[in-house]
Amino acid sequence: MRKLVIGMAMASTALASPALARDGQWYVELGGGPMLIEDVEFDVDNGTGEITADTQEGYDFGGVVGYDFGAFRLEAEASYREGDVDAISATVGLPRDVAPNQTGPGTFDAAGDVNVLSFMLNGLFDFGPDDGLQGFAGAGIGVARTDAQASIDRRYPQVVDDSDTGLAWQLLAGVRAPLSDSWDVGLRYRMFTAENVDLVDQIGRNLDGKFRSHSILGTLTYNFGGEPDLPPPPPVVQTPPPPVVTPPPVVTPPAPPPCNKGPYIVFFEWDQSDITPEAATILNNAVSAYANCGMASVMLAGHTDTSGSQRYNDGLAKRRNAEVTSYLAGRGIPSDRISSEAFGENQLRVPTADGVRELQNRRVEVNYGPNAGM
Structure with missing residues (x-):
């Protein structure tokens, strides 16, 4: 699944050809689609052990408000993503029954989820014509709140139930195409990373890890100020110069033809x-x-x-x-x-x-x- 997501993103960027986008316009965009989360590895108490959350596929959706400067776009983005936790591997004991009782190290079936709410500022470069298929690539930086909840058995207390807010960044690439003067559809790949996620497990140990996900998002964009569909103006008919009439041979010579100065x-x-x-x-x-x-x-x-x-x-x-x-x-x-x-x-x-x-x-x-x- 992970290779498929990355392969689709690389294929989308290969469709681009150099040019620019909708100059000088604001736009709004909504997007959503499937997400793959890399296993989240936590260092326990600065290296005394390790807890790894094995995650399943999830979903990712959000919206942006952006401005198109020409070949470059700037976006403010809010998005939310969530995926389930289906197993936990640990080199240290996990909470069991009533704390401080613990299991031994090992791999355990688990239930829970990891979700992230983020607010990002993105910069994107566009490649391709306004009236056809257009590619783009860029990056973003901002803040994210990461929330993790997981337990190894419903009878036992949760291994972790905590959240943290910190720095996040992402890489973006994709393609889009116009439906009309105002509407675009597209496909966007996102690699999102929340750095230095610091949590505390249910028996008070510090967990230090990083959240990373890969998403493929279908997008729908509305461009403000799109050119209206107007009928073409009627063609301008240029009146030809009047024919030159040659007078009969008389004493006075014929007048020279006029100079039609235009325009x-x-x-x-x-x-x-x-x-x-x-x-x-x-x-x-x-x-x-x-x-x-x-x-x-x-x-x-x-x-x-x-x-x-x-x-x-x-x-x-x-x-x-x-x-x-x-x-x-x-x-x-x-x-x-x-x-x-x-x-x-x-x-x-x-x-x-x-x-x-x-x-x-x-x-x-x-x-x-x-x-x-x-």
Whole structure:
């Protein structure tokens, strides 16, 4: 059973691939599942003997409140775990009948349980995309109250009935995947350790030990501020320039065709800078219109929506400008006539709250004119 639990945890971490999680959001999570407790070994009176509690499988459940900083998450956790004691081995005598009578050393069937209530602070690193399977790993530290009750026979007094509170730590790993913009499901492995558990047995001897368990927890997470399911905005139709009418041959020469200065607006998929087929059609119109503008300067203004950090969005706006520059230069517009400025999420076409994906804000605007590139 123990090898199975550890193997499942290792398999869950192997599914991860590098990326990040739900940026800038609070979340709550509930989890529960089976637990395996390592045998608890107690030193008696600083090494005069040893008492070992042979434990069975148990259960582990709890909840967390966390905040997602991007690739790193911070959690406050409360959890409870419990498992039964089915045997006790001792190199010293155990309480029997009425204290101070004792058994001799040996192994005895036992009844009782060990339970731990803990409060932890966890730090987790995420690996993988927001919209797919995502892995994580981390650790936590806090305090735990460990309570042990066990007797070797119902006719005899309990070997131990005591509790202690002290330092605890844990290692965590797992995977999660989105069900919707707000809900995630996952699988979490936990190795929990309560250090220096100091108890007193029923005849007054000091017992010094350590509690350690391994758990596999199914989790359900709610993310506050998830993006709502909104219908996509209607596509923006760019009106082509009016056809040029050539006047009949008269004394006055025909007027030159007008320079359509724009703006020519192209839109992008979320977190992308690739030129879409719709954007290519609009840019082709811009290239055709440039022939009527002489050696006019070209100005590109790159924008993003409010999802993601300001720093990331500034870089994304620059990449979108670079893709449009490459497209125009490859179709005959001199690259030295093209200049660009990245505004990131600072000039929204459609005002939204922070963290909202909006197609009409993910754009590059192309303008022609004598001062457009200045």
